[in-house]
Amino acid sequence: xxxxxxxxxxxxxxxxxxxxxxxxxxxxxxxxxxxxxxxxxxxxxxxxxxxxxxxxxxxxxxxxxxxxxxxxxxxxxxxxxxxxxxxxxxxxxxxxxxxx
Numbered sequence: 001x002x003x004x005x006x007x008x009x010x011x012x013x014x015x016x017x018x019x020x021x022x023x024x025x026x027x028x029x030x031x032x033x034x035x036x037x038x039x040x041x042x043x044x045x046x047x048x049x050x051x052x053x054x055x056x057x058x059x060x061x062x063x064x065x066x067x068x069x070x071x072x073x074x075x076x077x078x079x080x081x082x083x084x085x086x087x088x089x090x091x092x093x094x095x096x097x098x099x100x
Contacts, residue, residue, distance in 0.1 A: 023057050030061040031084065034076045039069040042076060 034042055046062035064083065069076055078084045 026055060026057045027061045030058055030065070031076075031078045031081075034062075034065045035078060036075050037065075037069070038075055039066065039072075042066045042069050 034045065037045070042062065042065050046059070046066045049059050049062050065076055065081075068081060068083070
């Protein structure tokens with residue numbers, strides 16, 4: 001893929017959608033790896049994922065975590081990540097549109 005195609009694929013992964021098979025597991029692995037990281041570490045992991053041409057879901061989740069840590073100021077913890085907690089809450093109360 002070209003750089004433009006990569007950006008389009010990452011952008012699509014960031015949009016609300018019905019997750020593809022295995023997509024939740026990919027995001028969960030990134031979150032587990034990011035747990036305890038500070039902003040500079042997440043930023044380095046994001047750059048590494050981009051450089052190695054990682055799956056767009058991986059890059060999108062690293063981008064989201066890096067942005068979260070920009071404002072957060074502490075180490076990453078999915079337990080205090082409002083986005084993750086919102087997903088978990090939505091999964092416990094599924095809607096008709098199937099997006100989580």
